[in-house]
Amino acid sequence: MLELQSVSKRFGGLRAVDDVSFQVREGVIKAVIGPNGAGKTTLFNLIAGNLTPTSGQILFQGREIQGMKPHRIAALGMSRTFQNINLFHGMTALESVMVGRHVRSRAGFFAGMFHLPSTWREEREIREKSMELLEMLDIAEYADMEATSLAFGQQRAVEMARALATEPKLLLLDEPAAGLNIYETAEVARLITRIRDMGITVLLVEHDMSLVMDISDEIVVLSFGQKIAEDVPSAIQQNPEVIKIYLGEDEEVGA
Numbered sequence: 191m192l193e194l195q196s197v198s199k200r201f202g203g204l205r206a207v208d209d210v211s212f213q214v215r216e217g218v219i220k221a222v223i224g225p226n227g228a229g230k231t232t233l234f235n236l237i238a239g240n241l242t243p244t245s246g247q248i249l250f251q252g253r254e255i256q257g258m259k260p261h262r263i264a265a266l267g268m269s270r271t272f273q274n275i276n277l278f279h280g281m282t283a284l285e286s287v288m289v290g291r292h293v294r295s296r297a298g299f300f301a302g303m304f305h306l307p308s309t310w311r312e313e314r315e316i317r318e319k320s321m322e323l324l325e326m327l328d329i330a331e332y333a334d335m336e337a338t339s340l341a342f343g344q345q346r347a348v349e350m351a352r353a354l355a356t357e358p359k360l361l362l363l364d365e366p367a368a369g370l371n372i373y374e375t376a377e378v379a380r381l382i383t384r385i386r387d388m389g390i391t392v393l394l395v396e397h398d399m400s401l402v403m404d405i406s407d408e409i410v411v412l413s414f415g416q417k418i419a420e421d422v423p424s425a426i427q428q429n430p431e432v433i434k435i436y437l438g439e440d441e442e443v444g445a
């Protein structure tokens with residue numbers, strides 16, 4: 191699904207991402223972990239097209255995408271969420287998801303604005319599809335509530351539904367558990383697994399180690415921009431180098 195070949199990103203003299211290579215196979219949940227400043231966000235921005243690598247190739251379904259604009263990469267079937275919750279005020283949960291779906295609509299913005307008959311059916315389809323996504327993520331009961339008034343965990347689910355509305359093949363989740371309590375985190379874990387089981391490949395960056403260990407099929411560990419390990423969770427938990435960088439941070443792997 192995704193392949194990084196010797197990807198580097200320099201900011202002046204700093205190598206934020208340094209010669210990183212790995213693959214994400216179709217149908218898996220893969221996590222990127224590492225201490226603060228390890229280069230995780232930079233790596234995500236390189237993949238989604240928000241940054242251009244200094245060197246190296248990024249292949250999405252066999253096609254080189256490094257340097258492409260984010261909307262072109264999105265149109266190829268990659269969707270992402272952001273670290274900070276990013277929902278519009280004044281929109282219901284359902285409308286928030288419909289916005290994501292409109293990106294794909296054929297009728298386009300102007301036809302929609304003038305309420306042309308040709309768009310009615312499409313509008314109804316978008317509404318139905320968006321509702322299905324809310325149901326799939328267990329938040330249908332909040333469809334008509336203002337999205338920004340919901341609990342954090344529910345807002346995260348709305349964001350995921352919005353990202354799924356573009357029908358991506360690969361979903362990038364940037365710290366999906368950030369700011370959530372343990373119950374909400376457990377719920378998000380369940381949703382991510384469900385998304386994977388729908389056949390969507392998931393790549394996530396996450397600080398919450400128990401979430402990563404619970405749901406990931408494979409983990410890549412970054413430290414100072416370099417990949418220091420890549421393996422299944424049980425092997426990562428026992429990897430001496432990984433333990434060393436996390437103990438240095440006063441965190442326990444798999445805690």
Ligand SMILES: Nc1ncnc2c1ncn2[C@@H]1O[C@H](COP(=O)(O)OP(=O)(O)OP(=O)(O)O)[C@@H](O)[C@H]1O
Nearest residue numbers: 201204205206224225226227228229230231232233
């Ligand atoms: N636009 C930028 N210009 C200069 N330096 C940057 C820029 N973006 C990131 N960096 C630096 O690159 C390094 C990697 O940062 P990055 O945010 O990718 O790490 P991270 O692993 O996501 O950290 P965190 O877990 O704290 O989010 C850091 O040293 C950071 O200060």
